[in-house]
Amino acid sequence: xxxxxxxxxxxxxxxxxxxxxxxxxxxxxxxxxxxxxxxxxxxxxxxxxxxxxxxxxxxxxxxxxxxxxxxxxxxxxxxxxxxxxxxxxxxxxxxxxxxxxxxxxxxxxxxxxxxxxxxxxxxxxxxxxxxxxxxxxxxxxxxxxxxxxxxxxxxxxxxxxxxxxxxxxxxxxxxxxxxxxxxxxxxxxxxxxxxxxxxxxxxxxxxxxxxxxxxxxxxxxxxxxxxxxxxxxxxxxxxxxxxxxxxxxxxxxxxxxxxxxxxxxxxxxxxxxxxxxxxxxxxxxxxxxxxxxxxxxxxxxxxxxxxxxxxxxxxxxxxxxxxxxxxxxxxxxxxxxxxxxxxxxxxxxxxxxxxxxxxxxxxx
Numbered sequence: 001x002x003x004x005x006x007x008x009x010x011x012x013x014x015x016x017x018x019x020x021x022x023x024x025x026x027x028x029x030x031x032x033x034x035x036x037x038x039x040x041x042x043x044x045x046x047x048x049x050x051x052x053x054x055x056x057x058x059x060x061x062x063x064x065x066x067x068x069x070x071x072x073x074x075x076x077x078x079x080x081x082x083x084x085x086x087x088x089x090x091x092x093x094x095x096x097x098x099x100x101x102x103x104x105x106x107x108x109x110x111x112x113x114x115x116x117x118x119x120x121x122x123x124x125x126x127x128x129x130x131x132x133x134x135x136x137x138x139x140x141x142x143x144x145x146x147x148x149x150x151x152x153x154x155x156x157x158x159x160x161x162x163x164x165x166x167x168x169x170x171x172x173x174x175x176x177x178x179x180x181x182x183x184x185x186x187x188x189x190x191x192x193x194x195x196x197x198x199x200x201x202x203x204x205x206x207x208x209x210x211x212x213x214x215x216x217x218x219x220x221x222x223x224x225x226x227x228x229x230x231x232x233x234x235x236x237x238x239x240x241x242x243x244x245x246x247x248x249x250x251x252x253x254x255x256x257x258x259x260x261x262x263x264x265x266x267x268x269x270x271x272x273x274x275x276x277x278x279x280x281x282x283x284x285x286x287x288x289x290x291x292x293x294x295x296x297x298x299x300x301x302x303x304x305x306x307x308x309x310x311x312x313x314x315x316x317x318x319x320x321x322x323x324x325x326x327x328x329x330x331x332x333x334x335x336x337x338x339x340x341x342x343x344x345x346x347x348x349x350x351x352x353x354x355x356x357x358x359x360x361x362x363x364x
Contacts, residue, residue, distance in 0.1 A: 025061035034361040038125045041354040052076075067091055084166075094146045099137070099157075100166040106157035106185025107204035107246075108137025113231050115240035115269035117279035117323040117334070118359070124321055124338040125355040129345075130285050131261045133227040133246040135185040135206030138164045140173075155187040162208040180225065183208030193235060202231040202244075210251075223251045241268040255290050256313060262286045275327045284318035287345040317342040334359045 036050045059071040067090050074083040083104070087097040099105040111132040112120045122130045136159035143157040162183030165173035187204040206227040226249045233242030243266040250259050267281030319340035326333045336357045343353055 025059060028058045028060070029055060030058070030364065031055040032361055032363045034359055036360075037358045039356045040125055042352075065091060092147065094144055094153075097143045097145070098140075099143055100140050105135075105137045105141050105143045106155065107133055107135040107187055107206050107227060107229055108185075110187065110189075110202050110204055110229060110231060111246070112244065112263075112265050112283070113200075113202060113233065114242050114244055114265050114267035114281055115233060115279060116267050116281050116321075117269055117277040117325040118336050119321075119323070119357075121265065121281050121283040121319045121321040121338060122285075122340075124336040125357045126319065126338060126340045126343060126353050128285075128317060128319070128340060128343045130263075130283075130317070131248065131258075131287065132263065133206070133229055133248050133261075135204075135227055136162050136183045136208070137185075138162075139183070140165065140167045151192045152188070152190045155185070155189065157185040157187075159183050159208075179211060181209030181211065183225075196237065198235040200231075200233040200235070200242075202229065204229045225250060238271045239268065240271075242266065252290060257290050258287055259290045260288045262288075277325050279323045280320070281323075282318070282320045284316060285345070286314065286316045289313040315342065315345040317345055330363050332359075332361045332363075334361070 032054045034052045034054075036052075038048045038050060039045060053075075055075045057071075057073040061069050063069065067088065069089070070085075070087045072083070072085045072087070076083070084100045085097050085104075087095055089095045097105070111134060112122075114120075118124075122128045136157050139159040139162045141157050141159040143155060146154040160182050161173060162180045163173050167173055183206065185204065185206040187202065190199075190201040192198055192200075208225040210223075210225050227247070229244065229246035231242065231244035233240055244264070246263045248261040250257075250261075252259055263283070263285045265281065265283040267279055269277060269279035271277045317340060319338060321336050321338035323334070323336045325335075334357075336355070338357070339352050339354045341352045
């Protein structure tokens, strides 16, 4: 009896070991540490020394038939968990991903895709409060990416409620935002590279349902929330040059409220060698508001109309940045000198804001 028990246990253990071996997974951890020194003119600086730490945990596994799945958790800065995703890569049907925040799904991953050595123009320590086209990327969403055909993929992302919330297990967002309903993004990404030159063409669009109320109400809009973008980057050996335009139509009827945004960016980067790169880029953003009505009677929001000299308010801001990055093994030294006019879409009375940003980062 004891012999049979031992044989049975041995067989069971062997079977479990075989199953575990066939479906064994792995957990990889990568990270970075950054130290910065920031100087901004026409602004309060105080202590200019800053730091950030980050860790990315990636769990990989394999299903029967060669299909793979992956769990990614990103701690972008100290103890602030910023993104999480669960993906399944199939043999022939592309990749399915459940995203929880982070801005990488749909058109949110292409808000400014221009060549640069360091950061986007609007992300170089000058507080711009720029409005970028994000689609459903800020909400818990499901994304599908098609298999690549000649370097071209189609991405579709969907959020049942585009409310900007990231839901935990066994929970829901509730009435976090009754303004928006469901939303979806579609992105066509053509990345064609040759031996000498290549290009990356991006076409993206997003639409989210909006609750339509009576004129003058908080939800008084004429149609759904719409966003779109077009970008092109040319790769010419060591040189990359590109331009991108994006727009967002809010369609509110509330007088003097933001009605649309438009962004234009371009950049050129030169990879001197494997360690050194230089870039110059510019960015401009425009904000348009609902026209102030004129003449007798009542406006669409129920208020009295003003005089006939009122107009559609429009404001803009623009900036440029010269950057350099040098890598020594796992250590990178980066520098950006930037300037911005009319930050936060307000016509500043002071001189343009300028910044000098130095970063030393280590990756492991």
